[in-house]
Amino acid sequence: MQRILKERDRLLRRAVQAAGLTGSATTLACLFVPGGLAGDARIAAVALILLLAAAQYLLGSTGALRWAVLIVLCGEGTILVVGFASHPGVSPNPIEESVIGMVATAPMCAVAAVLITSARRLLMLGSFFVLTVATVAVVTVGAPNQVILLTLTVAMWFSFTLASWFIAQSVPRVMHRIAAIGRAYRAERHASELEAQRRQDARLLHDTVLATLTLLAHSGVGVSPAALQKQAGDDARLLRQLRLGGLPMPSRSGGYTLEPASLLTLGDTLDEVRQRFERVGLTVNWHGSGQVQLPSNVLDSFLLALSECLENVRRHSGVDHADVTITDDDATIRAMVTDTGVGFDLGQVGSERLGVAESVVARLRDAGGNARLFSSPGAGTTVVLEVPK
Secondary structure (H helix, E strand, O other): OHHHHHHHHHHHHHHHHHHHHHHHHHHHHHHOOOOOOOHHHHHHHHHHHHHHHHHHHHHHHHOOHHHHHHHHHHHHHHHHHHHHHOOOOOOOOHHHHHHHHHHHOHHHHHHHHHOOOOHHHHHHHHHHHHHHHHHHHHHOOOOOOHHHHHHHHHHHHHHHHHHHHHHHHHHHHHHHHHHHHHHHHHHHHHHHHHHHHHHHHHHHHHHOHHHHHHHHHOOOOOOOHHHHHHHHHHHHHHHHHHHOOOOOOOOOOOOOOOOOOOEEEHHHHHHHHHHHHHHOOOEEEEEEOOOOEEEHHHHHHHHHHHHHHHHHHHHHHOOOEEEEEEEEOOOEEEEEEEEOOOOOOHHHOOOOOOOOHHHHHHHHHHOOOEEEEEEOOOOOEEEEEEEEO
C-alpha cells in the first residue's frame, strides 16, 4: 500500500509541474505585450512569476507544502501588483485582465494536485481557493469582464481539483488491479508447476516402482530372485533419495536429474541399461555409436525413455530380445528400438495408458527431442528416439 501511495503522490507532483510551469510561461508572455503594464509593475510581476515558477518546480520535485504556500503568495502578489500598481484607482485594462485571469487559474490552481490527499490539505486548498477568488474580485471591481474572470477562476479551480481527485483515486485502483493480475498469474504458474511435478512423479513411478510391482504381481515369472531383488533395491534407493530431497525440483515436466554431473557419457550408461534388462530376461543387441557425451538432464530423459521402450518389449512383445541402434550427427542423438514381436494397432491405444505418451514422447519433448512409433499387429514394433546434443 505504501508503494501505491508513493506512486500516486509522484504522479500528482508531476501534474503540478506540467500545468503550473505551462501557466507561468503563458503569463510571462502576456506580461511583455506592448501597451499592457507600466514599467515598474511589469518588473515586479515578472519577478513574482519567476519565483512562482521556481516554487512550482520545487513542489513538483519534493511535494513540500511550503512551496504550495509560496506559489499562492506569489500569485496573490502578482494579481495585486497588476490590478493596483499599474493604474491606481483605474480598472484594469484588457491585457491586465488577461494576466490576472491567467495567474489566478493555471499557475495557482495547480497546487490542488498535492492538496487533495488528506483532510488537512483539503482545508488548506479551500482557504487558497477562497483567497484567490476574493483577491480577483477586489482588483477587478468596476471592470466590464469581472464576472467572466471570476467564473473562469472558479471553473479552473474546480476542474483542476476534480481532475486531481480522479487521478488520486484511479492510481490505487489501477495498482490494486495490477496486483490482482500478478496474484492470478502466480497462482496459475504454481498450478502449472504442480501439474508438471505430478506428471513427472507419475512417469518416475511408472518407470521404476510400478515396473517392479508388475513383476511381483506376476510372481517374478522369467526373472531370477537375485535380479528382482536388485531391481527392488535400486527402486528403494531412488525413492529414499526423493524422500530426503536428494534430487532437485524440476523446472518442467520430466526434467529431473538422476546424476549430479553436468555432462555424462552415453556409452557408460547404455551398458547399465543392458545389464538391467539382461537380469530380467531381455537380451538387448546394441549397434552403432559408443562414447557420446550429453548434458545430464538430456541423457536422463533419453535413457529413461529408452528403458521404457525396452520394458514395453519385455512385457508386451512376446519375444525375449530386442535391437537398439544408436546413431548421431552434429546436432542429434538417435536410438532405434526394434523388436519382432506381436506388434499392436496404434489407434487402439487408450488415452489412459501413460507408458508411451508420458514416459517416452512427453519426456523427450520436454528435453527438446522427439519420439516416433511404428507398429502393426504381427509385424513387430519400432520406436525412434531423438534428443539434441
